[in-house]
Amino acid sequence: MSHSSLDHYQHVVRDIATRHADLPGALLPVLHAIQDELGFVPPDAVPVIAEILSLSRAEVHGVVSFYHHFRTTQPGRSTLRVCRAESCQAMGGTALEQHIKQRLGIDYHATTPDGAVSLEPAYCLGNCACSPAVMVDQAVHGRVTPERFDALLKDMQENAV
Numbered sequence: 001m002s003h004s005s006l007d008h009y010q011h012v013v014r015d016i017a018t019r020h021a022d023l024p025g026a027l028l029p030v031l032h033a034i035q036d037e038l039g040f041v042p043p044d045a046v047p048v049i050a051e052i053l054s055l056s057r058a059e060v061h062g063v064v065s066f067y068h069h070f071r072t073t074q075p076g077r078s079t080l081r082v083c084r085a086e087s088c089q090a091m092g093g094t095a096l097e098q099h100i101k102q103r104l105g106i107d108y109h110a111t112t113p114d115g116a117v118s119l120e121p122a123y124c125l126g127n128c129a130c131s132p133a134v135m136v137d138q139a140v141h142g143r144v145t146p147e148r149f150d151a152l153l154k155d156m157q158e159n160a161v
Contacts, residue, residue, distance in 0.1 A: 012037050013045040017052040040071035076111040076118035078156050081135040085124040093132035099146040
């Protein structure tokens with residue numbers, strides 16, 4: 001992370017925390033707003049948030065680490081969500097999930113070393129009739145086999161900026 005991006009993150013964090021500081025229970029709205037703006041909650045944001053909201057660093061860190069929704073690393077250029085609901089599991093989703101993790105070389109809540117793909121679990125993508133399903137960014141794909149996933153991955157890699 002460059003010094004200029006760190007300065008940008010600090011400015012965004014300070015601005016958001018200050019705007020929300022007077023809300024009752026401001027911590028969660030602040031964390032959500034930071035992640036919405038930056039795509040993650042930088043670890044360097046914790047002391048800034050703690051100072052502005054008059055909380056301890058441990059309190060802020062505890063909330064960030066408790067909720068899986070909050071990322072502490074920058075997300076990949078694409079986000080891949082794999083449905084883990086019963087319908088998808090019954091239609092081969094567990095084997096697909098293992099294939100995906102093996103192909104990407106990462107587990108859930110992680111990003112590939114090249115920064116291309118972040119892998120996240122999902123607990124129903126609303127595509128049960130076409131199980132198993134995955135979502136690449138905002139596009140849902142159904143009846144995904146390991147071979148179809150490999151083609152999707154190739155497209156994701158070719159279209160990465």
